[in-house]
Amino acid sequence: MKRVGWLFVAACLLPAAPPLVIRNAQVITVTKGSFRGEVAIRDGRIAAVGEKVLIPPNAQVLDAGGQYVMPGIIDPHSHIALESINEGAVSVASMTRVEDVLDPESVAIYRALAGGVTTVALLHGSADSIGGQCAIIKTRWGQDARGLLFEGAPPYIKFALGENVTRPGWTPRGGGPPNLRYPASRMGVEDVFRQAFTEARAYQRAWRDYKERRGRGEPAVAPRRDLKLEPLVEVLEGKRRVHTHAYRGDEILMILRVAEEFGFKIHVLVHVLEGYKVAKEIAAHGAGATTFSDWWAYKVEASDAIPYNAAVMARKGVLVSLNSDNAELMRRMNLEAAKVMKYGGLSEDEALAMITINPAKQLGIDGRVGSIEPGKDADLVIYDRHPLSSYAKVQKVVIDGRIYFDRDVDLSGREAREKRRRELLERAAARSKEAQSKNRRPQ
Amino acid sequence: MRYLIGVLALCGALAAETPTAIALRHARVVTGEGPVLERGTVLLRDGTIEAVGQELELPADAWVIEGQGLTVYPGLTDGLVVMDAPAAPGGGGARAAPAPAGRQAVSRGPEDRPSTHSWRRAADMLAPEDRRIEEARNAGFTSAVLYPGSGIFAGQGAVVNLAGDKRRMVVQSPAGQYVTRAFRGPGSTPGFPASLLGVMAYIRQIYLDAAHYRERRAAWEQGVAGVARPDYDRALEGLLESPRVLLPARSRVEVERMAAFAKELGVAAVLYGAEGAYAAAPRLAEAGVPVLVSLKWPERARDQDPEERESLRVLEARERASSTPAALAKAGVRFAFYSGGIPPREVRKAVKRAIDAGLPEEAAVRALTLAPAEIYGLERRMGSIAKGKIANLVVTDGPLFAEKTGIRYVFIDGVKFEPPREAPPEGRRAATGGAR
Numbered sequence: 051m052k053r054v055g056w057l058f059v060a061a062c063l064l065p066a067a068p069p070l071v072i073r074n075a076q077v078i079t080v081t082k083g084s085f086r087g088e089v090a091i092r093d094g095r096i097a098a099v100g101e102k103v104l105i106p107p108n109a110q111v112l113d114a115g116g117q118y119v120m121p122g123i124i125d126p127h128s129h130i131a132l133e134s135i136n137e138g139a140v141s142v143a144s145m146t147r148v149e150d151v152l153d154p155e156s157v158a159i160y161r162a163l164a165g166g167v168t169t170v171a172l173l174h175g176s177a178d179s180i181g182g183q184c185a186i187i188k189t190r191w192g193q194d195a196r197g198l199l200f201e202g203a204p205p206y207i208k209f210a211l212g213e214n215v216t217r218p219g220w221t222p223r224g225g226g227p228p229n230l231r232y233p234a235s236r237m238g239v240e241d242v243f244r245q246a247f248t249e250a251r252a253y254q255r256a257w258r259d260y261k262e263r264r265g266r267g268e269p270a271v272a273p274r275r276d277l278k279l280e281p282l283v284e285v286l287e288g289k290r291r292v293h294t295h296a297y298r299g300d301e302i303l304m305i306l307r308v309a310e311e312f313g314f315k316i317h318v319l320v321h322v323l324e325g326y327k328v329a330k331e332i333a334a335h336g337a338g339a340t341t342f343s344d345w346w347a348y349k350v351e352a353s354d355a356i357p358y359n360a361a362v363m364a365r366k367g368v369l370v371s372l373n374s375d376n377a378e379l380m381r382r383m384n385l386e387a388a389k390v391m392k393y394g395g396l397s398e399d400e401a402l403a404m405i406t407i408n409p410a411k412q413l414g415i416d417g418r419v420g421s422i423e424p425g426k427d428a429d430l431v432i433y434d435r436h437p438l439s440s441y442a443k444v445q446k447v448v449i450d451g452r453i454y455f456d457r458d459v460d461l462s463g464r465e466a467r468e469k470r471r472r473e474l475l476e477r478a479a480a481r482s483k484e485a486q487s488k489n490r491r492p493q
Numbered sequence: 494m495r496y497l498i499g500v501l502a503l504c505g506a507l508a509a510e511t512p513t514a515i516a517l518r519h520a521r522v523v524t525g526e527g528p529v530l531e532r533g534t535v536l537l538r539d540g541t542i543e544a545v546g547q548e549l550e551l552p553a554d555a556w557v558i559e560g561q562g563l564t565v566y567p568g569l570t571d572g573l574v575v576m577d578a579p580a581a582p583g584g585g586g587a588r589a590a591p592a593p594a595g596r597q598a599v600s601r602g603p604e605d606r607p608s609t610h611s612w613r614r615a616a617d618m619l620a621p622e623d624r625r626i627e628e629a630r631n632a633g634f635t636s637a638v639l640y641p642g643s644g645i646f647a648g649q650g651a652v653v654n655l656a657g658d659k660r661r662m663v664v665q666s667p668a669g670q671y672v673t674r675a676f677r678g679p680g681s682t683p684g685f686p687a688s689l690l691g692v693m694a695y696i697r698q699i700y701l702d703a704a705h706y707r708e709r710r711a712a713w714e715q716g717v718a719g720v721a722r723p724d725y726d727r728a729l730e731g732l733l734e735s736p737r738v739l740l741p742a743r744s745r746v747e748v749e750r751m752a753a754f755a756k757e758l759g760v761a762a763v764l765y766g767a768e769g770a771y772a773a774a775p776r777l778a779e780a781g782v783p784v785l786v787s788l789k790w791p792e793r794a795r796d797q798d799p800e801e802r803e804s805l806r807v808l809e810a811r812e813r814a815s816s817t818p819a820a821l822a823k824a825g826v827r828f829a830f831y832s833g834g835i836p837p838r839e840v841r842k843a844v845k846r847a848i849d850a851g852l853p854e855e856a857a858v859r860a861l862t863l864a865p866a867e868i869y870g871l872e873r874r875m876g877s878i879a880k881g882k883i884a885n886l887v888v889t890d891g892p893l894f895a896e897k898t899g900i901r902y903v904f905i906d907g908v909k910f911e912p913p914r915e916a917p918p919e920g921r922r923a924a925t926g927g928a929r
Contacts, residue, residue: 137694139687140602145698146690150754153746155806174690182690194749194776271712271720275701277694278602467805474808478793485792 067094067451069106072430075114078437080121080399080406081421089119091428094450099422117445120402120437121421122168122429123383126340126409127293127320127373129173130158130380131198136175137182141215141232141242144207145277146182148172152195158377159198163189163455165381166431166444169200169410169419173320174208176295179215179233179242181208183281184293186413188429188449204414206291206317207281211301212351215239240304247312250282257283291317291414297351299327306335318412320373322363323355329366338369338412343389345379360404361394371409384437391438398438512556514538515909516549517888520560525567525863525877535565537884540907545878558909563901566893567862567877568635568885569840572785573650573739573765573831575642575671576618600684603698607682611731613648615639616666619659625837630655631912632837633893635885635905636664638869640671640739644681645692646699646728647671649735652869654885656905664883668869669763670735672696674743693754700758703729736870737761739785744810745769752780763868765831767821768814774824783868784826786860787833788843790814818860819851829865845894858893 070091077099078084087101090109098104105111129135133151137143152172162170168189174182184207186200216234233239256273263270284290292309296302296319309316315336319325322339323346325332332339341363346355356362364370372387374380387401396404410420418427428451435442447455515537522533524545536544536555551557600607618641629637634655641648649667656662675681686692706729712720732738738758742751743766752773755762764770765785770777777784791811793803821828832840844857852860866876875883884907891898903910 134689137686137688137691139600139685139691143691143694145603145694146688147694148690150693150750151689152750155744155746157804157806182694195746196749196753269712269717269719271709271717272705274705277698277701471805471808474805474812477812478808482792 067091069093069097069109070112070428070448070451071103071105071109072112072114072119072432074116075119075432076116076436077422078118078120078402079422080402081423084399086116089422089428089430091448091451094428094452096422096424096426096428098424112446114432118433118436118442119422120166120431120433121406122419122431122447122449123166123405124169124171124371124409124413124415124420125162125167125374125380125383125405126171126318126371126412127173127375128162128170128377128380129175129375130162130170130377131156131187132172136177138175138177139231141178142180142246142278143174143178143182144180144246144279144281146174147185148174148182149185149195149199152185152187152198154193154195154198158380159187159189160191160455161377162380163191163447163449164444164457164460166384166433166437166447167380168429168431168447168449169413169415170380171206171293171409171413173293176208176210176214177217179210179239180246180282181210183207183290186415189447189454190449191454200415202418204291205281205284205289206293206413207285208293208295208320209243209305209316210295211239211305212236212295212297213349214295236301236304239301240308243305243308246282247286247308250279250286251312253279254283254286285314286312288314293318293320295320297321297323298354299324302328303331306331306337310335317414321352321375323352323359325368326356326359326362329363329368332363333367338371338408339363340371340373340409340412342375343372343386344393357389357393360390361396364394364396364400364404369408369411370404371412372404373409384433384442385440388438388440401438512554514543514552514555515558515904515907516551516555517558517560517563517565517886518549518551520888521564522878523564523566523858523893524879525859526879533565534560535878535886537886537904537907540884542878542880542882542884544880558902560888562890564889564891564893565878566633566858566887566889567875568887568903568905569633569861570652570829570865570876571629571634571637571832571837571840572829572865572868573671573833574637574639575647576615576639577642598682600682600686602685603695603702605682605685606699606726606728607685607695608644609646609699609728609731610641610644610648611646611670611729611735612727613641613731614651614666615641615649615668616651616653616663619651619653619662621657621659621662626655629837630903630905630910631900632840633887633889633900633903634837634840635887635903636865636875638668638831638865640669642671642673643675645672645675645686645695646731647673649731650739652871654883654905656908656910661906664875665869665871667735669737669739670732671739672741674741696754697758699728699732700760702726703732707733737763739763739765742766742770742784743768743787745772748773748784749776752777752782755782756780766833767817767828769810769817770826771813771817771820774817774820774826777821777826778824782826784821784828785831785865785868786818786821786828786847788830788840788847789833789835790843790846815846816850818847818857822852822856827864827867828860829868830860841894841898842896845896848894854892854894 072089077087088103090098090103131153133153137146172185186203187198318338322341325339344357346352360370383405387405390396391401407420410416430448432446433442445457518534522530534549638652640650650669651666652664652668653662686695709723713722740751742748742764748770763783767784767786863876866872886904888902889898900912
């Protein structure tokens with residue numbers, strides 16, 4: 051509750067941007083077709099979209115000159131802008147919160163923004179079977195940590211399976227004894243989940259008992275609050291979404307079964323390179339899948355992958371998205387989408403949906419972002435060519451109706467920034483010289 | 494040799510205690526509260542300030558020091574000094590034997606209280622013979638707030654006067670719980686937490702545990718049915734007896750993060766470091782969290798790769814760090830200085846940089862005198878020149894932050910010290926005090 055409170059405050063920090071109308075654009079809505087037309091933005095939201103829209107008074111009018119406007123890209127799996135990614139020392143790290151270690155000054159945010167990415171899911175790493183609580187941000191470059199958070203997004207947590215968790219042959223950085231952490235096998239990973247959720251059920255019961263006793267007016271002391279088990283209880287109660295890092299078909303089936311046994315849902319399978327083998331089972335569970343277009347063979351469990359994975363899963367009824375897991379790949383997600391047209395023959399809209407509306411649905415934020423529709427947040431990217439072309443360059447990026455990236459401004463400001471750099475270097479050199487001369491003492 | 498100097502200094506101190514009263518007269522007195530007395534007198538008796546004023550009648554037993562041409566300031570306080578890390582947790586002091594070789598327990602979670610020495614007290618680890626005490630005194634410092642230095646929760650600080658025997662030195666203990674930046678290093682436990690993520694989670698959990706411990710203990714004492722007696726937990730006891738917690742916050746991002754974290758924890762907190770706080774001053778004012786500003790202004794490391802291209806952001810942060818005190822003063826944030834690892838004799842020069850960046854001189858004096866006293870809740874007992882306060886003074890032959898100004902006398906608990914006129918030749922071993 052407290053959380054919702056300050057998120058609300060964060061949302062109110064910035065005064066609303068003035069109305070903006072983008073005209074003369076090739077509008078790609080992703081969900082409602084593509085056409086030459088206009089988009090009107092008011093109070094940070096899309097007010098209208100169509101071939102002709104009503105222009106609000108005092109609106110700023112932007113002539114797109116026939117360029118392409120599409121919804122901001124959503125990357126459902128990234129680790130940018132974090133000062134620490136893995137807890138790593140324990141198998142259940144659910145007490146950790148990615149939000150605690152956000153670095154709003156990380157230049158990776160700006161680079162993602164310049165690649166058309168407006169929403170990013172920041173995940174805990176995959177070193178722990180149960181990882182930390184994740185955060186969804188918008189790439190509002192220049193805002194502080196609080197201002198980056200996607201206000202009102204549902205909470206979620208990261209699970210991980212396979213080699214990253216069992217760590218075969220792993221030794222700690224800087225030496226020391228080899229991996230002594232349980233589990234060391236895929237069987238052990240399954241056991242960690244059962245054990246953790248059995249504990250979570252007991253914890254849930256202890257609190258229920260306590261509240262009942264209080265309700266009857268009996269004296270009682272509250273159980274100890276356990277920040278490791280609280281998020282797991284939220285998972286059991288359907289209040290927290292689950293993203294599971296998984297590669298192999300067998301372990302994907304394992305986690306789906308464990309979840310079904312404990313009565314919760316896996317919302318998204320991450321990587322899921324063998325998803326094409328178990329697509330029907332994934333669809334039956336209702337899990338989404340977020341995968342790479344054509345990136346594999348970087349470890350044993352990632353070897354049995356095919357570039358048709360995304361298309362195959364989509365055709366079998368799985369909600370599929372593409373993700374970067376990488377600060378560099380993140381800057382050209384439009385090309386990742388283009389690749390699923392080559393491999394699997396998806397349509398333009400199907401391909402673009404995998405980097406916009408599909409990840410939005412997976413993250414539970416599709417009511418707010420992921421397509422160009424009236425009422426949604428005005429998170430838009432303007433490309434000079436069709437975004438599925440490898441020649442396309444991002445020209446402008448709008449978030450909440452505000453221009454956060456402008457290619458022309460970036461280019462024209464470079465000289466001034468370089469000048470300021472030189473100036474600061476000179477001043478630092480002068481300080482250092484002065485300090486040295488003063489510290490020299492007669493012997 | 495150093496030991497001998499220490500003993501001599503100590504003997505000097507004892508000998509100097511002979512007069513019952515000392516009067517410093519006809520000096521410029523910067524009281525720290527109220528107007529400056531251009532030709533004032535300060536009367537000290539039995540370690541406290543008995544009177545201060547323009548024209549005082551001096552008692553017959555007072556030793557008189559002519560203060561013509563001198564300026565009297567309240568004694569300077571170093572708001573945070575980290576003591577040498579003891580080798581073994583709970584080993585009982587700075588000179589404790591190193592941990593026995595062998596297998597160390599691995600922490601599996603917050604319940605193992607990893608890297609936590611919250612019960613350790615700086616007051617029990619004092620080493621009056623430490624040469625750095627004299628160095629600090631010669632630079633005008635009369636007090637310092639000392640902290641044990643290792644672990645996530647390093648232990649309880651103590652406000653100490655920089656002279657006298659151990660028992661006399663301690664003004665207040667515990668003064669606060671010191672949370673360090675390091676979760677790896679001497680005195681730390683292997684295992685959880687292995688990351689900043691884990692450290693934040695651990696701190697959050699242990700404060701919840703402390704509150705629960707207190708509640709359960711109280712319920713058990715009252716005989717509430719079904720409440721088992723909680724096991725004694727010295728880590729939680731240490732937290733519960735801390736009047737405040739010091740949280741590390743160097744960059745702007747850390748300052749904002751820790752200000753929010755302190756609010757979330759609901760504990761009285763002080764942030765330390767703060768070199769990037771110039772960009773977060775309004776946020777700090779809103780949070781109402783006091784700040785200890787390190788006087789070690791960030792510069793490029795001397796052994797840094799000269800070819801490395803540093804970002805504009807890093808360069809800008811370095812350039813603007815010394816404007817932090819001015820920004821905090823303007824925003825109305827309570828702040829004090831600490832040496833942060835620079836030698837005491839360089840402190841005034843470092844403060845001068847903050848003054849050059851816009852900090853009023855009066856505010857600079859305050860940040861070394863009354864402000865630290867306020868942060869530690871001792872403003873009624875020290876930090877300014879007023880009747881009844883501890884007789885800690887520094888007497889200079891000019892404005893405190895002028896380059897040519899020398900320190901003539903230092904009074905601690907009413908005892909006079911006279912720093913050598915010429916700076917002693919620099920020792921081989923650099924002073925290593927200060928927060929890391």
